[in-house]
Amino acid sequence: MTIKERVVHIATHKGLGKVSFFSALGLSYANFKGPQKLSALSAETLVRILRQYPEISPVWLLMGEGAMLREEQQLNEQSVALAAEETQQHLIQAQDKTIRSLERQIEFLEREIQFLRQP
Template sequence: MTTIIATSKERLVQYLDFKGIGKKEFYETTGIKRGFLDTNKLKSSFSETFLTIIFENYEDLNKIWLITGEGNMIIEEDNGFIDNGTNKIEVQKIVDLIMGHKEKFESNPVFKSYLSNHKKDAIIDYQNNLLSKTNQ
């Protein structure tokens, strides 16, 4: 009896279904051409370029799970740790590393953009919290 192991594309479809993301939204978000996730193409592999695009757009998707099927589908942050299904990484260590090399990180356009977006989100959350307290 042969066990059928899901391919990375099949796992990607499983992730999208779990998150409630339709194929059309996936194609629009990633810029990947329609047909990439067609049923007749789910057994084929995809390149590192596609993996990079997917991981840049779906940050909670566990890389190891997508590629190998091992670990948890979703990367979860819990009690000061980030758990990618294989390793637990202490968030404070990551923050210390970034702050210790702040100049390098700030000069990186991808990281700079991420920080900028994160700051905006934090400000919006703070404003919403203030508004909700005011309305009580």
């Protein structure tokens, strides 16, 4: 399947009429049928398609590999992993702040003990 055939497949999958699908993208359906379907698409057109349909896998669209739709679970797992990493960084910063505060308290108490031990 060519890139253009995959683009037509997106329209079919979405249940959209091909003419209106391509018109919404600023394209002509005539470029996606007959001998024209063998011609290349510009990078700008590919970006426009992926922006309009972010659920479409760029790997599938460009190379025909994998699933057409990005896996929602994979996207969610990436979001969760990023959130967990941010949370972990905040915890580490809070723990560092607590440690520095406790170190200052210990230094203060040690000085106070030394002062109290003086004759």
